[in-house]
Amino acid sequence: MRPGFLIKMGGALLVLSLGLLINPVDLPGIDQLGIDAGAAFAADESPAVEEEAVSPYQPAPKLTEKDYPTFLGFNGRVFVWIAAQLHLWFAAFVLAVPIFVFIIEAIGMKTRDKRFDSMAYEFIKVSLTAYSLTAILGGLMAFGLLVFYPHVMGYMTSIFKESMIFYALIFFAESACLYIYYYGWHWLQGPFKKWVHLTIGLLLNAVGTVLMLLANSWLTFMMSPAGIDAAGVFGGDVWVAMHNFLWNPINLHRFVANIAYGGSIIGAYAAFKFLSARTAEEKAHYDWMGYNANFVAIAGLLPLPFAGYYLVAEIYAYSQQMGITLMGGIFAWLFIIQAVLIGTLFLSANYYLWCGLGRSEGGVRYYKYMKYLALAIVAAFLVWFTPHTLVLSNEELKALGGPYHKYLGPLGIMPAKNTAVNIMILVTYLSFLYYRRANKIATVDWVKAGNAAQIALFVMAFANIFFLGIYHGYFTNTVYKVAASIPQVLTTLTVIVISTVIDSFIYKNSKEVAPQRWGRVPPRSQYALFLLAVSFTWLMGLMGYIRSGIRQHWHVMDVFRDNSPDAFTPSLGYATNVISVATIMFMAMVIFVFWLAQISGQKTQTAGFWKE
Amino acid sequence: MKIPRLLQAVLVLVGVYGGFVLVFDVILEQVIPSSLLNMYMFFVAAGTYMVFTFNEESTEQIVAPIKALVEDPSRKKIRNVVFVVLPLFFGLFTYQQMKPSFEAPLELRTIHPAPPAAVKVFGKRYNLLTLVNPYRKFEKEDPEKFDELVNEGGAVYIKNCQYCHGDKLDGKGPYAQGLNPVPLNFQDVGTIAQLQEAYLFWRISTGGPGLPKEATPWLSAMPVWEDFLTEDEIWKVILFLYDYTGYSPRSWEHE
Known part of the structure; x- marks a missing residue:
């Protein structure tokens, strides 16, 4: 292991957080990146130059079809694909749950409301079974890779051997933290012990995040290799290979997405329990749990399009070829499916909130506004998934005089999408505001002024988002088109923050107009929670395939060619079928996890079985 | 009621x-x-x-x-x-x-396939990730010379391209109706306005036959302009395309 490697690893979190603050336009240009960048970085350190002269590392292997073993007629790619995807879904779930369990536990500690503590415990209980499934599937994926792609694993291991061992060792820490956190939950209660428990929760999250960062560096190395020369010979500095161009964008995107995903799976669990509940108390408990899980999912969902946009902008900046393959080329149609699924997430999240208005009689006064919110969100959604290149019949093609539509075509490019998604986010936030106000009446004497300020804020925000989207999106050059998305995002975030602050002051010491009756929601709302979880799962599968697929016939982009019989890019139908089958397998496993959580609380009376 | x-x-x-x-x-x-x-x-x-x-x-x-x-x-x-x-x-x-119909099946064709990392034309190998238009710099450095280059590019366009892509660059040239896929409309915000000049250089110089496999089924009538134009002429015509439509090529640099 190179000296200082552990220190660098320890600094990974710090670098990540600093890296996220770097403005994309400040990043080095394309000519300084990728393979050349790796060589350049290696050349900065004189020992590396010496090492290069007598490099102990081999160039990327040049494989033939025979170098890819076959086994019992299994299709190696599909095997690894499904195993990796199942592993990733569970991993995302088990990494995310401790994050919001930690937050909920802290809220419970601060407010001294035991309900939060019980809910946090129930969340972590669900994730515990999923943890072992994550490990099993991780093993399946690793062995699948070793069996079907031994040379790829050999090459990757030669570069990342330190971080791979480090990764395996960190699992001891992860397991230790998780088991103490879970099994010690009721033991570590009380003024001092609770702090100890919370600290273990924090450690669990820190260790989990480092695990994710390590695994991310391997896959981003395959997309945007660094620290190697044009032949794939490693320069010797594993930090350079890890800190490749797409590492931080993926880290950010996965971190936020995991939270949203974890929230949605827990939401599905609560819905499952709600629908099978027999008593009013149980219904009330799981309704409340579902609401909180949905809140977490939406909180993660709202910034997710921005993190995704940042990632794709960085992919474009790294390689025009990859960027166009992704969004203008062969994968563009999967992006339409992605858009539809993301829109479905927003629709189901909003529907769940609207259904929740019925928990309190006070919510009835806001019913009349929901149709306007629906109008705005559906209109934004239609723009969001309108493709640029349309599927046309010959007759339509003739009538339009070309594959582009004069009026709908402009809706197919990113400025329109950015505008639409910001509107969708703001409308979702509005739904939440209405929900929050449902059972309250403000008592402060400046309530009218406060409401007027909020209305003004929203009107200005909508105007600004439209101006930025239309003016910068269509009447300036590309660099400003991309840059305009940043003030759009900031507008949305500003409105959310300021409006939340104003609202919390307006409703401080508010009167309750009618009690919030947990459990009084229609079963339909619970199916919206299921829809949320299934859409998220399918979406992650699709997007994960695209992210990996844009390497096309390369194991390591432009360096290590994939010469297996499966090196072709599958058709959209084939790919979506594989992902759909994997989604069904995952949902079946999740139901198994839910069932385990259910039976763990059940007791059977066995009179006469045991000796008295 | x-x-x-x-x-x-x-x-x-x-x-x-x-x-x-x-x-x-x-x-x-x-x-x-x-x-x-x-x-x-x-x-x-x-x-x-x-x-x-x-x-x-x-x-x-x-x-x-x-x-x-x-x-x-x-x-x-x-x-x-x-x-x-x-x-x-x-x-x-x-x-x-x-029920079966006589209508040809719908096609999900990729209009803008991804470019290769490098392309070999005019006997040289060009890295499309780093390739820039050698005349673009004159836009700021010598606007008069730039206008001249644009005019030369315009002449190349009128002699060679307008038959299909149209004299207004809207894809409606005199031959356009006879072609499927139809020639691209450069006035559309989703075509050249979204692309780097290197991409246009690749598309023009290698034409329909130079398209990657992912774009198939591909029947593009776009000629391989490497055989008819010089490298300079291609760069000039690219200047003209952007100048006439008022778009700027995709770039990562601020003005």
């Missing part, structure tokens, strides 16, 4: 559908493709469902007539009619969708 909720929902759907057809097909005279209209209507229906069912009272009003139709003994006649007509309607609809 208050319109029943179920009828309201149906009227919303019919109204939106009619609205799309009226606005696009009649007023704007740009037909709305049926593939897109179907997707639009699916989600309009989802939104309508959300609005009409998020509270119990409204849901009951929607469901009540359907429930009555199925359960109420006094509605036996109408129930029998509906139970015959509805399956017939869906059967007919399915038949219409599935």
